[in-house]
Amino acid sequence: MTTGLLKKLIAGDRAALAFAITLVETQSKSKRALATELVQEATKVSTRSTCLRIAMTGAPGAGKSCLLERVGMELIKRGKKVAVLAIDPSSPTTKGSLLGDKTRMTELSRQLNAFVRPSPTNGWLGGVTRATGEATLFCELAGYDVIFVETVGVGQSEAAVSHVTDCCTMVLSPNAGDELQAMKRGVMELCDFFLVNKCDGDLVPSANRLKSELLSASKFMAKRRGHWSPVVKCVSANSGLNVSEYLDEMLDFHKNELDSGRLHHLRRQQKLEALRQILKENILEHFRSQSREVCEQVQSEILSDRMSVSGAAQIVLDDYYSKLTVERTEGFV
Numbered sequence: 001m002t003t004g005l006l007k008k009l010i011a012g013d014r015a016a017l018a019f020a021i022t023l024v025e026t027q028s029k030s031k032r033a034l035a036t037e038l039v040q041e042a043t044k045v046s047t048r049s050t051c052l053r054i055a056m057t058g059a060p061g062a063g064k065s066c067l068l069e070r071v072g073m074e075l076i077k078r079g080k081k082v083a084v085l086a087i088d089p090s091s092p093t094t095k096g097s098l099l100g101d102k103t104r105m106t107e108l109s110r111q112l113n114a115f116v117r118p119s120p121t122n123g124w125l126g127g128v129t130r131a132t133g134e135a136t137l138f139c140e141l142a143g144y145d146v147i148f149v150e151t152v153g154v155g156q157s158e159a160a161v162s163h164v165t166d167c168c169t170m171v172l173s174p175n176a177g178d179e180l181q182a183m184k185r186g187v188m189e190l191c192d193f194f195l196v197n198k199c200d201g202d203l204v205p206s207a208n209r210l211k212s213e214l215l216s217a218s219k220f221m222a223k224r225r226g227h228w229s230p231v232v233k234c235v236s237a238n239s240g241l242n243v244s245e246y247l248d249e250m251l252d253f254h255k256n257e258l259d260s261g262r263l264h265h266l267r268r269q270q271k272l273e274a275l276r277q278i279l280k281e282n283i284l285e286h287f288r289s290q291s292r293e294v295c296e297q298v299q300s301e302i303l304s305d306r307m308s309v310s311g312a313a314q315i316v317l318d319d320y321y322s323k324l325t326v327e328r329t330e331g332f333v
């Protein structure tokens, strides 16, 4: 059923790639079986584990898309094929800021060796782990060498995206000092590169100030990788300042990770994490669908002090397990 689609994917057919990604993004149960089959087949034939997967995160308006346009074009000049998967957890449709993303990567979108794909997640962050991981796999099969995943930094998205990428770049605006104070240390510790964007015109002094702040903050961060201290750079998507240098360091980083076997190890761990995530999501969904009513009942009991929290939890769990037993017995009849 999916063999034809897979062949087209491997041949680099962009329409087939777009179709395959739509398929894994769907939440419709009937299409899910087809999507699972496609991913299964794709996994078996996937041999290109040397692709580079980069998460590009940062607050709205930091300049992620503009930078990706620059970085992507530079990679294309160097003979690489580039894919950008832009995820927006806040946008329930492909309208809104995502159209903005498309237009901000106009030059890149027009390149034969580039594939730009906006993906709404319908507020479902778990979607980043599964659908994006699968979309990345398809991009690799279709021959893309570097795959960027653009996410709006909202704390959880960095953690989710770190499960499907090799490294993480955070883009910041020069005036993001306050944001930096508020940012959870754990989020910063997931990043390997910090780019202070918009280092041009009047913004140069504040960009340099933020760079110093980041450098001192990074000294106190726990290292995500023992051998690597995060790189902090001032860049400008407008002027192109340091874009090429960033890419050189990124490619070096990737080569080191690959040669040392660390990347291989990371991806194995990511696969197991993805399995855990999918199981967790499905089990939770099943639990919610079965236990909504009893949950509501015990909630009011707890709030009026007629029941202890642990006693209420036990009632909900007993009810859930008893339904599971009934389901299984009925299944055998």
Ligand SMILES: Nc1nc2c(ncn2[C@@H]2O[C@H](COP(=O)(O)OP(=O)(O)OP(=O)(O)O)[C@@H](O)[C@H]2O)c(=O)[nH]1
Residues within 6 Å of the ligand: 058, 059, 060, 061, 062, 063, 064, 065, 066, 067, 097, 100, 101, 104, 152, 197, 198, 199, 200, 235, 236, 237, 238, 239
């Ligand atoms: N001065 C200056 N402005 C920039 C630069 N890069 C981006 N901008 C401006 O910053 C604004 C936001 O840029 P985007 O690339 O869309 O930012 P983003 O982080 O992708 O935003 P979201 O996708 O909405 O989260 C735009 O108005 C850009 O023109 C830069 O290097 N210098």
Ligand SMILES: [Mg+2]
Residues within 6 Å of the ligand: 064, 065, 066, 101, 150
């Ligand atoms: Mg953007």
